[in-house]
Amino acid sequence: GRKVLIVYAHQEPKSLNGSLKRVAVEELSKQGCSVTVSDLYAMQFEPRATRNDIVGCLHNSEEFNYGVETWEAYKRGGLSGDLIEEQKKVQEADLLIFQFPLYWFSMPAIMKGWMDRVLVQGFAHEFPKCYDSGLLKNKLALFSFTTGGSKEMYAKGGISGDIRYLLWPMQHGIMHFCGVKVLAPHICFAPEYVSEEKRKEMLIAWAQRLKTLWKEEPINCSPEWYFK
Amino acid sequence: GRKVLIVYAHQEPKSLNGSLKRVAVEELSKQGCSVTVSDLYAMQFEPRATRNDIVGCLHNSEEFNYGVETWEAYKRGGLSGDLIEEQKKVQEADLLIFQFPLYWFSMPAIMKGWMDRVLVQGFAHEFPKCYDSGLLKNKLALFSFTTGGSKEMYAKGGISGDIRYLLWPMQHGIMHFCGVKVLAPHICFAPEYVSEEKRKEMLIAWAQRLKTLWKEEPINCSPEWYFK
Numbered sequence: 001g002r003k004v005l006i007v008y009a010h011q012e013p014k015s016l017n018g019s020l021k022r023v024a025v026e027e028l029s030k031q032g033c034s035v036t037v038s039d040l041y042a043m044q045f046e047p048r049a050t051r052n053d054i055v056g057c058l059h060n061s062e063e064f065n066y067g068v069e070t071w072e073a074y075k076r077g078g079l080s081g082d083l084i085e086e087q088k089k090v091q092e093a094d095l096l097i098f099q100f101p102l103y104w105f106s107m108p109a110i111m112k113g114w115m116d117r118v119l120v121q122g123f124a125h126e127f128p129k130c131y132d133s134g135l136l137k138n139k140l141a142l143f144s145f146t147t148g149g150s151k152e153m154y155a156k157g158g159i160s161g162d163i164r165y166l167l168w169p170m171q172h173g174i175m176h177f178c179g180v181k182v183l184a185p186h187i188c189f190a191p192e193y194v195s196e197e198k199r200k201e202m203l204i205a206w207a208q209r210l211k212t213l214w215k216e217e218p219i220n221c222s223p224e225w226y227f228k
Numbered sequence: 229g230r231k232v233l234i235v236y237a238h239q240e241p242k243s244l245n246g247s248l249k250r251v252a253v254e255e256l257s258k259q260g261c262s263v264t265v266s267d268l269y270a271m272q273f274e275p276r277a278t279r280n281d282i283v284g285c286l287h288n289s290e291e292f293n294y295g296v297e298t299w300e301a302y303k304r305g306g307l308s309g310d311l312i313e314e315q316k317k318v319q320e321a322d323l324l325i326f327q328f329p330l331y332w333f334s335m336p337a338i339m340k341g342w343m344d345r346v347l348v349q350g351f352a353h354e355f356p357k358c359y360d361s362g363l364l365k366n367k368l369a370l371f372s373f374t375t376g377g378s379k380e381m382y383a384k385g386g387i388s389g390d391i392r393y394l395l396w397p398m399q400h401g402i403m404h405f406c407g408v409k410v411l412a413p414h415i416c417f418a419p420e421y422v423s424e425e426k427r428k429e430m431l432i433a434w435a436q437r438l439k440t441l442w443k444e445e446p447i448n449c450s451p452e453w454y455f456k
Contacts, residue, residue, distance in 0.1 A: 011278060012292040047275040047337035050239060064240040065420075067376070105401025106334060109275035109341030116331050131387060148295070159359060161451050166397045173333025173394060192293075223389050227455045 001032045002214070005093035009040045009100040009111040016146055016191045016199055021099045023203050024144075027210040036089050040110045046082065047113020053080045067121060074122040086118040095213075096141045096180065098170075102148065105166040115174055124178040134179025140218065141175040143167065144186040144206070151189040163187060164226045172221050181218035229260045230442070233321035237268045237328040237339040244374055244419045244427055249327045251431050252372075255438040264317050268338045274310065275341020281308045295349060302350040314346045323441075324369040324408065326398075330376070333394040343402055352406040362407025368446065369403040371395065372414040372434070379417040391415060392454045400449050409446035 006024055010017035021037065028035050038045070049066050051058070058064065059072040073079045079087075090096065100107050107115075119125070125134045147154065147163075154163040163185075171182045186209065188202045219225055234252055238245035249265065256263050266273070277294050279286070286292065287300040301307045307315075318324065328335050335343075347353070353362045375382065375391075382391040391413075399410045414437065416430045447453055 011294060014291045015293070041276070041278065044276075047341060048269070048272075049331070049336060049338070050269065063242045065243070066239060103277070103344050104340070104347075104405075105397035106340065108277060109337045109344050110277070112332070112334065112340045113275060113337030116337050119332075161396065161400065165393075165451070165455070166401060168389065169333035169394045169397060172389065177332075223393070227393070 001034050002094045003092050004028050004033050004035045004095045004097060005089045006035065006037045006097045006099055007040065007111065007114060008037055009098075009108045011041045015101075016188060016202065017099055017101055019199075019203055020144060020146075020188070020206055023207050024097060024099070024210060027207045031211075036093070038086060038089065038114070040114060043082075045110055045114060047110050047116070049113070049116050053083060053117060054078060055080055070117075071121040071126075074120050079120070083117055083120070086114065087123055090118065090124075090136070090139075094139060096139065096175075097144055098141070099144045101146045102166075105160075107145075107170065119174070119178055130177050130179070132179065134177055137179030137181075139180045140183055141171075141180045142183040142186065142213075143170055146188045146191050148192070149190060150193070154189070168226045171219075172226070176221045182221050183213070183216050184219055229262055230322045231320050232256050232261050232263045232323045232325060233317045234263065234265045234325045234327055235268065235339065235342060236265055237336045239269045243329075244416060244430065245327055245329055247431055248372060248374075248416070248434055251435050252325060252327070252438060255435045259439075264321070266314065266317065266342070268342060271310075273338055273342060275338050275344070277341070277344050281311060281345060282306060283308055298345075299349040302348050307348070311345055311348070314342065315351055318346065318352075318364070318367075322367060324367065324403075325372055326369065327372045329374045330394075333388075335373075335398065347402070347406055358405050358407070360407065362405055365407035365409075367408045368411055369399075369408045370411040370414065370441075371398055374416045374419050376420070377418060378421070382417070396454045399447075400454070404449045410449050411441070411444050412447055 006021060008021045012018060025035050025037065051064060054069050054073040055078045059069055070079065100111055124136050129135055149160050152158055153160040156162040167185060175182050186206060191199050191202060234249055236249045240246060253263050253265065279292060282297050282301040283306045287297055298307065328339050352364050357363055377388050380386055381388040384390040395413060403410050414434060419427050419430060
């Protein structure tokens with residue numbers, strides 16, 4: 001059975017994001033996958049990258065460098081418990097699903113903090129092991145999110161620009177950098193401004209897509225996909 | 229005298245980011261500007277968008293919607309104290325400088341949390357008052373940051389793509405959306421991999437730029453600037 005980690009960032013279980021998460025757990029479990037959820041708000045996940053992420057002495061206590069310190073701590077098993085826990089989940093997963101409402105053309109800070117703190121050097125990448133040779137290769141990722149703006153606003157030539165423009169930092173800058181292959185994003189546009197009926201259709205469409213997810217080919221994560 | 233708010237996100241005062249912040253405070257003060265710094269890590273700024281940001285009763289306690297609740301709370305003066313404090317600083321500022329190390333093609337989570345929580349509807353935008361008619365028009369913003377990757381990696385055709393690609397969500401999606409005009413970014417590439425001498429030159433170049441900053445024209449914040 002395949003293993004899936006859903007990293008989920010919404011405060012309200014009754015939200016559409018909450019329902020999308022639930023649908024994914026149900027559908028993937030039905031397929032025989034083993035599904036783990038990191039419910040970031042419920043966990044009160046810490047987004048701030050600080051000295052607290054390193055247990056014990058620092059490599060250089062004169063001048064704190066987060067990247068160097070977490071790299072060194074990772075190598076000696078000295079990262080804080082919450083990070084080790086998340087890294088274990090990532091390590092075991094074949095697929096990472098990120099489920100969130102788009103905040104300011106990006107993920108909410110609590111999820112950005114997950115990226116900042118979990119994907120440390122040594123674990124997810126280690127120069128020159130990045131991009132196609134990143135340490136998390138052979139894994140898949142999928143960004144599933146809701147927007148405030150409409151599909152028209154996020155069209156090419158629309159006021160907010162092609163939605164793909166804002167996927168570049170998340171899909172290429174983070175996932176591809178770590179060697180993870182990226183499936184097409186799953187986007188629910190402006191659920192707050194549509195009928196209950198339409199929102200139900202959004203949930204059905206997501207369940208439907210998940211049925212054949214494992215047959216999908218990753219996108220070609222190059223500038224052409226994003227900016228052409 | 230003009231007013232400047234520096235939103236600063238680095239854990240270590242001795243870092244290059246710390247020095248860049250100090251240089252800006254010194255140079256702008258010398259010019260007669262009044263400079264305020266929000267030192268996010270020192271403030272232990274909360275990045276998580278939660279129910280705690282609303283004082284008193286919720287507008288809809290059945291189903292928590294962060295965007296709606298903070299909008300309503302803003303209108304009745306019911307946002308948490310730390311947000312009111314930051315909004316006051318933004319309101320008074322002519323120029324916002326964001327000083328940070330690039331984390332995963334974006335700002336550190338603690339700074340993303342500042343965007344998520346401070347720039348609430350009603351204060352920074354209120355549909356259809358967004359983009360050129362955003363509520364923070366007549367203000368300027370400048371993103372000043374350091375990178376891990378080299379200038380070559382962030383060149384057009386480089387493995388990390390043109391650095392402008394990753395500026396889209398921050399400059400257009402956040403600042404332009406709120407009506408803020410954006411000055412050209414100030415980027416120090418890979419300071420950890422250059423000599424102490426070169427790092428000193430980076431500080432001098434920043435101080436130099438600040439001397440004539442008020443004569444600069446904002447960039448043309450359209451897809452052409454980012455993706456051409």
